[in-house]
Amino acid sequence: MKLLVVGLIVLSGVGINVAPVLASHESLSVLLPADPLQGSRLFTGKGCLRCHAxxxxxxxxxxxxxxxxxxxxxxxxxxxxxxxSPGMEHVFQEKRVPRPKFEPSEMASLLSFLYYLGSLDPPGDASVGARLFSEKGCQTCHSLGGKGGSVGPGLDKYSRYTSPLFLTAALWDRGRPMAEAMEKLNIPRPTFQGTDISDLLAYIRAAGGGTERVYVPPGSPKRGEALFTKKRCVECHSVRGHGGNVGPDLGVTLKGSLMRIAGSMWNHGPKMWAKMAERGIQVPVLSTQEMSDLISYLYFFQFIDPPGDARRGLAVYKEKRCGTCHALRGIGEKVGPDLAMVEKLDTSLEVITGMWNHAATMEEVMLGANVAWPILKGGEMADLIAYLLQARGGAPRSAGSKGPEPRGERR
Ligand code: HEC
Ligand code: HEC
Ligand code: HEC
Ligand code: HEC
Structure with a gap:
């Protein structure tokens, strides 16, 4: 699993290309972030949670x-x-906590978890949810906290769920009978935009009075990829050009957080069910974890590192003045280690990890040498890494450092 993140990072560090890139499905598939669960443990274990909420x-x-x-x-x-790093370093020193150090494989998991955090919506707003619950007709059919209709089951039991993912999985699985009930009662089928689902859950949690808290572990894009085939989504949908064309290419059309993607799945439900019926495909049942994995997979396609460009990387290396302290193959200054000769700097992850682990000493030396802390924007990290790996010679290797180079976006 971890290797996949490594693959992702390695890959983004190579190749010369023009953005924006729509790489083939095959090359993207090796890029999927690993299971972020391990990263969430490191986030606590390495002390990040002590300072960051x-x-x-x-x-x-x-x-x-x-x-x-x-x-x-x-x-x-x-x-x-x-x-x-420097801003954090000051607080590490102030609080006398040692700077957390990482192995490259740990860095892969941590980044994968941070990436997952980026896919989440903030918790919903219960007062907005209350309004939606009545506007969208939920109240007409469902009881909650002792009020409401009895056409559908009571929703109090959903108040113990901390993530709206539980709601989206249930909405998907009960979607068809629910749509039939709406048709019978002449209630228009509601659609979900923006933060609607999160707001509804916030209201259900407040009104249902649940005290228990049931969490869902972070979704795994890699498992989601497998489910996309297993649940037969791929027979109608392409993801970046690979798959059916009955529905839209989901690697291209979907935008926004996990909940927005779940919302668009619900919104397009009736047309999908009709197409499924035409083709003799059963509406797939999705557990909460499966829903989570699937939409984590679909989320991924919006945020793919454009491949690094070694030529641009050289410009970054000069502009950020790395060469003030570092030599490459013996040429240049020797204040810091020779970045072409140092061991274990053969993958993007190893470079990132080395930079993070040595940041405190680098900052000290930079202060002395009057070099401003280099700020890396947009794709500059990817470009810089592409340059360093190229300067080191050999083809970039995976963190295991023996495996073949993953199929890439090199053209
Ligand atoms: C001792 C407290 C402390 C610890 C421990 C800590 N950080 Fe930070 N972190 C900070 C501070 C303070 C800032 C803001 C620094 C600045 O303004 O440049 C920050 C900034 C960040 C940012 C940028 C956030 C933004 O809004 O742009 C990220 C990402 C981050 N930290 C991740 C981590 C991770 C991951 C860990 C665990 C490996 C971690 N931090 C551990 C104090 C800490
Ligand atoms: C026209 C009536 C109707 C409306 C309006 C309606 N539902 Fe339902 N809902 C049902 C029925 C009927 C079921 C049970 C379907 C089945 O399992 O056969 C159901 C099932 C559910 C379930 C799964 C419950 C379970 O435990 O199996 C959830 C969650 C749910 N609805 C949420 C909502 C929300 C949120 C809204 C408003 C956005 C809403 N419903 C609007 C009739 C409705
Ligand atoms: C039988 C064909 C079929 C299958 C199987 C199918 N879909 Fe769809 N899907 C469609 C069609 C057609 C649309 C467009 C519907 C519309 O225009 O309202 C669609 C729309 C969507 C959308 C909204 C896209 C957008 O651009 O907003 C999402 C998300 C989606 N499907 C996800 C899935 C997932 C996940 C699966 C597997 C669990 C799946 N679909 C299985 C046919 C299918
Ligand atoms: C002011 C001097 C200075 C500048 C500028 C500087 N570094 Fe460093 N760098 C150092 C020193 C000193 C070390 C060794 C730190 C230690 O021993 O902990 C180091 C270590 C490193 C390492 C870890 C090497 C290893 O042993 O794994 C990497 C990677 C690195 N630097 C990359 C960069 C990059 C990329 C830049 C430009 C963005 C840069 N450095 C700019 C001084 C500098």
């Missing part, structure tokens, strides 16, 4: 990472961490 839960010394700062490609997320 996620949607209000956690420490306050650093910014809340639930704000939309992480909805970007993996290497850009690594760039954000790098950019804020």
């Amino acid at each position: 996620v949607h209000g839960v956690g420490g306050t010394a650093g910014p809340d990472l639930g704000r939309r700062v992480l909805n970007r490609p993996l290497l850009e997320i690594a760039g954000v961490m790098w950019n804020h």
Whole structure:
């Protein structure tokens, strides 16, 4: 699993290409982030949670990472961490906590978890949810907190769920009988936009009075990819050109957070069911975890690192003045290690990890040398890595460092 993230990062670090890139499905498939669950453990284990909250839960010394700062490609997320290294370092010293160090494989999991955080919506607003619950007709058919109709089952039991994913899976699975009930009662079938589903859940949680908290583990894009075939979505949908063409190419049309994607699945439900019936495909049943994996997979296609460009990377290397301290193959300054000779700098992940682990010493030396902390924007991290790996000679290898180079976007 981890290798896939490694693959992603390695891949984004190579290749010369013109953006925007619509790479083939095959080359994208090796790029999927791994299961972020391990990364969520590291986020706690390495102390990130002591300073960072996620949607209000956690420490306050650093910014809340639930704000939309992480909805970007993996290497850009690594760039954000790098950019804020000095700011974090000050707080590490103030609080006397050691700077957390990483192995490249751990960095892969952590980045994959941060990427997952970027896919989440903030918790919903219960008062907005209350209005939606009556406007969209839910109240006419469902009881909640002792009020409401009895056409459908009571919804109090959903109040123990912390994630709107539980609601989306249930809405999908009961969608057809629900649509029939609506037709019978002449209630227009509601659609979901923006944060509607999160707001509805917030209201259900408040009104249903649940005290238990049931969590869903982060979805795995990689498992989602397998489900996309297993649940036969692929017979009608392409993802970046690979698959059927009865429905839209989901690698191209879908935008926004996980909940927006789940919402568009619901909104297009009736047309999908009709097409499924035509083709003798059963409406697939999706568990909450499966829904989570599937939409995590579909989310991914919006945020793919454009492949790094070694030529642009050289410009970044010069502009950010890395060469003030580093030599490459013996040529240049020797304040820091020779970046072409140092061991274990053969993959994008190893470069990112090395930069993070050594950031404190680098900052000290930079202060002395009057070099401003280099801020890496957009694709600059990817370009820089492409340049460094090229300067080191050999073809980039995976973190295991023996495997063949993944099929890539090199053209
Ligand atoms: C001792 C407290 C502390 C710890 C531990 C810590 N951080 Fe930070 N972090 C901060 C502070 C303070 C900032 C803001 C720095 C700045 O303004 O440049 C920050 C900024 C960030 C940012 C940029 C956020 C933004 O809004 O742009 C990211 C991403 C981040 N940290 C990730 C992490 C991760 C991942 C870990 C665990 C490996 C971690 N931090 C551990 C204090 C901490
Ligand atoms: C016209 C009546 C009607 C309306 C309006 C309606 N539902 Fe339903 N709903 C049903 C019926 C009937 C079922 C049970 C379907 C089945 O399983 O056969 C159901 C099932 C559900 C379930 C699954 C319950 C379970 O535990 O199996 C959820 C969750 C749900 N509805 C939420 C909503 C929400 C949220 C709204 C408003 C956006 C809504 N419903 C609007 C009739 C309705
Ligand atoms: C029998 C064909 C068929 C199957 C199978 C199918 N879909 Fe669809 N899907 C469609 C069609 C057709 C549309 C467009 C419907 C419309 O225009 O309202 C669509 C629309 C969508 C949309 C909204 C796209 C957008 O651009 O907003 C999503 C998301 C989606 N499908 C996801 C899935 C997933 C996930 C699966 C598998 C669990 C799946 N579909 C299985 C035919 C299918
Ligand atoms: C002011 C001097 C200075 C500048 C500018 C500088 N570095 Fe460094 N760098 C160092 C020093 C010193 C070390 C060794 C730190 C240590 O021993 O912990 C280092 C270590 C590293 C490492 C880890 C090497 C290893 O052993 O794994 C990498 C990767 C790295 N730098 C990349 C860069 C990049 C990329 C830039 C430009 C964006 C840069 N450095 C700019 C001084 C600098």
